Every structure is written in C-alpha cells, then in structure tokens.
Amino acid sequence: MAAAADRLGHRDGFFHPNLAVTFDDRGPGQTNRFGVPQRGCTFCGQCDIGCNVGAKNTLDLNYLALAERAGATVGTRTEALWVGVTGDGGYRVRLREHGRPGAGREGVEREVTARYVFICAGAIGTTELLLRSRDQYGTLPGLSAALGTRYSGNGDFLSFGRNLDTDFAPAVGPTITTALGETRAFGAHLDARRTAVLLAMGRDRAEGRIELRGPKHRLRVVWDTTRNDPLYADEQALAGQVVRAFGGTPFATPMWRLFRQPVTVHNLGGVPMGDGPDTGAASPDGEVFGHPGLYVLDGALLPGATGGNPSLTITAVAERCARSAVRRITGDASWRAPEHAGATRGAVPEDAAVQSVRLIGPRRPVPPGVRFAEAMAGTVGLPAEAGPATPARRYDATVPTGRVRVGVADTLRMLSSVRATGAPPGRSGAGTVLRFSAFFAGQVARAYLGRR
Numbered sequence: 001m002a003a004a005a006d007r008l009g010h011r012d013g014f015f016h017p018n019l020a021v022t023f024d025d026r027g028p029g030q031t032n033r034f035g036v037p038q039r040g041c042t043f044c045g046q047c048d049i050g051c052n053v054g055a056k057n058t059l060d061l062n063y064l065a066l067a068e069r070a071g072a073t074v075g076t077r078t079e080a081l082w083v084g085v086t087g088d089g090g091y092r093v094r095l096r097e098h099g100r101p102g103a104g105r106e107g108v109e110r111e112v113t114a115r116y117v118f119i120c121a122g123a124i125g126t127t128e129l130l131l132r133s134r135d136q137y138g139t140l141p142g143l144s145a146a147l148g149t150r151y152s153g154n155g156d157f158l159s160f161g162r163n164l165d166t167d168f169a170p171a172v173g174p175t176i177t178t179a180l181g182e183t184r185a186f187g188a189h190l191d192a193r194r195t196a197v198l199l200a201m202g203r204d205r206a207e208g209r210i211e212l213r214g215p216k217h218r219l220r221v222v223w224d225t226t227r228n229d230p231l232y233a234d235e236q237a238l239a240g241q242v243v244r245a246f247g248g249t250p251f252a253t254p255m256w257r258l259f260r261q262p263v264t265v266h267n268l269g270g271v272p273m274g275d276g277p278d279t280g281a282a283s284p285d286g287e288v289f290g291h292p293g294l295y296v297l298d299g300a301l302l303p304g305a306t307g308g309n310p311s312l313t314i315t316a317v318a319e320r321c322a323r324s325a326v327r328r329i330t331g332d333a334s335w336r337a338p339e340h341a342g343a344t345r346g347a348v349p350e351d352a353a354v355q356s357v358r359l360i361g362p363r364r365p366v367p368p369g370v371r372f373a374e375a376m377a378g379t380v381g382l383p384a385e386a387g388p389a390t391p392a393r394r395y396d397a398t399v400p401t402g403r404v405r406v407g408v409a410d411t412l413r414m415l416s417s418v419r420a421t422g423a424p425p426g427r428s429g430a431g432t433v434l435r436f437s438a439f440f441a442g443q444v445a446r447a448y449l450g451r452r
C-alpha cells in the first residue's frame with residue numbers, strides 16, 4: 001500500500017491504522033492488563049472473522065471478563081426477543097436460550113427483569129429488538145417514530161483488482177494493516193496473492209431505514225443509496241487508481257454491477273441519538289426516549305457515518321454513555337471507571353493522513369437520475385380489524401428510481417413506501433400508492449431524457 005501511495009504521488013495519505021490486536025508474546029501463561037490469559041499474534045493471516053489464537057482484543061478478554069469478575073452472569077447462545085415494562089418502573093426481557101440439551105431447535109424461552117437494561121446488540125440487532133417490541137409484540141408502544149431511521153453503511157464500498165504485478169503475501173499478518181487516506185474515501189486492504197480486495201469508507205448520508213415488513217414482520221433495510229452516488233464514485237475511482245498503480249484491472253462486486261447495491265460491514269444507526277423524540281430515538285446519553293433506565297450502548301446510537309472504521313468511536317460513545325448512566329444511578333457526579341486512571345491517549349494516525357491529502361485526480365461526474373421525495377398529509381382508511389380508523393398525522397412517500405435508463409417507450413419503475421404514524425401499535429399493512437398520473441410520469445421521463 002505504501003508503494004501504491006508512492007506511485008499515486010500520495011505518500012502523506014499512507015498510514016498504519018491502530019489495531020485492536022495484542023502483539024506482545026512472552027510465552028505460555030501470559031495474561032493481558034486485565035489479568036485474562038491472552039497470547040500475542042502469530043501473524044497467521046486468518047483474522048477476517050475472529051482469531052483462533054485469541055490475540056484480538058475482543059470483549060470477552062477485557063470488558064466482559066471484568067464484568068464477570070464483578071458478579072455479572074454471561075449467557076452465550078441467548079437471544080433477546082423483546083423488551084417490556086414491569087409494573088414498578090423496571091423492564092422485563094424475553095430471552096430464547098438456544099442449544100440447551102433436549103430443548104430442540106426452538107430453544108427454551110424465559111424472562112429476566114431488571115430496573116436498568118442496557119442493549120448492546122449492534123445497529124441491526126438493537127434496532128430489530130426495539131422494533132419488534134414496539135410493532136410486533138406491542139410491549140414498548142411509545143418508542144419514538146425515529147426508531148429505525150438514520151441507518152448508514154458507513155459509506156462502505158467494496159471492490160477488487162485482478163492480475164496485479166505484486167505478490168501481497170495475504171497469508172501473513174492481521175487484516176487492514178495499512179490504509180490510504182483521502183478527502184472522502186478512506187481505507188483500503190490488499191488481500192489474495194495477486195488480487196486486491198479494497199474496502200473504501202466514507203461519510204454517506206445515513207438516510208436508510210430499518211423496518212419490519214408484512215404479516216411475518218420480516219426485518220429489512222429500506223435504503224435509497226442514489227444520493228450517495230458522488231461518494232461511491234470517488235471511492236470507486238480511488239480503488240481503480242490503486243489497482244491500476246499495480247498494473248491490475250479493477251472490478252466491482254456483482255451486487256454493485258447488477259443491482260447498484262453497496263456492501264457494508266459497518267452498519268450504523270437505527271436508534272439515533274437526538275435532542276428529543278422528534279429527532280432521535282434515544283438521548284445523547286443513550287437513554288431511550290420515554291423509557292428511563294433503558295439504554296442503548298452500541299453502533300445503533302450513532303446518527304451518522306464515522307467515515308473510518310467505526311468500532312473505536314462506538315466504544316468511546318458507549319463508554320461515555322455508561323459513565324453518565326452510572327453517575328445518574330449512583331448519584332455520584334464525579335464517578336469514573338477505575339480503569340480510566342491507567343488509560344493513556346494514543347496516536348491517531350488516521351487524522352494526520354486524512355488532513356494531509358487531497359482528492360486524487362478529477363472527480364468523476366455522476367450521471368443524472370430521477371428522485372422524488374414527497375410528503376403527503378391526510379387521512380387513512382384502515383381495515384376494520386385494525387380497530388377504529390385513526391387520522392394519520394403525516395405520510396412520507398419516497399420514490400427512488402435507482403439508476404434507470406429510460407427510452408420514450410420504456411416504463412419508469414417507481415417504488416414507494418408509506419408510513420402512517422398515527423396507526424395503532426402492533427399493526428402493519430401494505431398497499432399501493434396511486435399518486436402519479438400517466439401524464440405526470442411522461443413529464444418526468446421527458447425531463448430526464450432532456451437532461452441526458
């Protein structure tokens with residue numbers, strides 16, 4: 001990657017990112033600073049997912065080990081199904097324990113109650129848990145309408161290069177040991193012997209929505225990515241430049257080529273922090289609006305992309321929220337975690353790299369597209385079984401087109417979703433929006449063709 005940076009005249013943008021990996025190895029019996037057995041990295045190169053050696057600083061070797069030592073019980077293979085309230089200001093959590101001997105495929109369900117509940121199931125898992133609690137089981141009916149919003153893929157754009165002129169020795173060392181900073185796209189990773197796997201990250205608009213759909217309440221992400229096109233174009237261009245600097249041929253994922261869908265490993269948002277329930281689902285301290293003592297401490301809380309690998313930012317936000325919760329619960333306004341005293345400020349090579357560089361080459365023009373966002377107001381007729389018809393305060397219909405090529409005789413396909421915020425909790429439905437006349441659709445197509 002350093003050579004790529006040189007070949008692109010972009011040396012200042014090259015850096016070694018911080019890694020949450022233990023490299024020090026003093027042999028058998030070694031423990032980490034928390035007294036937990038942990039050996040150093042063997043550079044086996046197998047760490048895209050997990051680490052067989054235990055050299056990665058995963059939560060079981062630090063935070064969770066400390067919690068267990070302080071009396072916490074850690075349950076593995078245990079799935080939270082929904083959260084509800086108890087009569088005395090606390091919460092109950094319905095759990096399904098998988099893998100209990102004799103329990104069968106469905107597992108065993110049980111409930112736990114607590115005055116305070118901290119949810120840390122990640123952007124997708126936490127949002128799903130709260131959506132199911134509000135919309136499927138109706139156990140937390142008052143959750144904010146902002147729940148599910150501000151979903152972001154952290155601007156991730158995955159691409160590849162083949163037939164490179166350099167052997168990258170992919171079987172040696174941890175993943176993402178080098179990176180290239182750029183004003184928008186950021187971070188890349190070289191893998192297989194003469195093939196490059198490049199993951200660019202950036203700040204997308206965080207406009208996705210996680211929601212439950214249909215009678216089976218299936219979870220899905222509704223995400224019109226077209227407004228991120230300038231970012232993806234930059235990221236694709238940067239990846240192409242790196243690959244070509246090694247004499248290779250760049251190519252995008254099939255998901256992108258066929259469906260224009262980016263791939264992400266950095267899900268964020270869904271329970272965004274905000275000033276109040278109109279703008280967010282939880283407070284900046286992670287407390288879910290309307291539910292004192294119910295906290296979210298994970299990537300779901302982030303209302304936007306971090307632009308770089310997000311786990312350290314997620315950790316920092318979770319640490320701050322945990323500290324504020326402990327202060328509130330104990331009444332000790334100066335409380336700090338005991339480990340805080342031993343913490344030292346580390347270098348942040350990413351900042352310097354991103355500050356020092358410029359966009360490489362001219363920005364690729366983004367082809368024009370068509371996008372509608374329309375807010376409608378009025379009433380909705382609900383089916384009789386839904387209970388009394390409820391006047392809806394507002395409907396939002398978004399009509400993304402994706403990248404379409406329309407000829408005069410072609411059909412312009414439009415998708416829309418409508419959300420009736422005044423509908424009774426626990427009810428969902430699907431329908432068709434009849435809004436655009438054939439004449440209007442024709443105008444849109446003509447305007448689009450006129451701009452090409």
Ligand SMILES: Cc1cc2nc3c(=O)[nH]c(=O)nc-3n(C[C@H](O)[C@H](O)[C@H](O)COP(=O)(O)OP(=O)(O)OC[C@H]3O[C@@H](n4cnc5c(N)ncnc54)[C@H](O)[C@@H]3O)c2cc1C
Pocket residue numbers: 048049078079080081120121122123125126129176265266267297298299300309310311312314
């Ligand atoms: C292959 C890969 C590589 C990555 N590499 C990097 C990297 O190099 N640097 C970086 O900064 N980030 C990286 N990330 C992203 C990083 O892992 C995430 O951003 C981060 O872990 C998110 O933290 P979180 O606490 O929000 O959620 P998670 O770490 O996802 O934790 C959520 C936990 O909740 C559990 N869970 C979910 N639903 C339920 C439920 N209903 N009941 C009980 N438990 C539940 C999940 O099993 C999981 O253990 C990578 C991600 C992937 C997939």
Ligand code: SF4
Pocket residue numbers: 021040041042043044045046047050051052053054055056172173174175
């Ligand atoms: S290279 Fe990766 S998988 Fe192998 S020991 Fe090091 S951190 Fe673990």
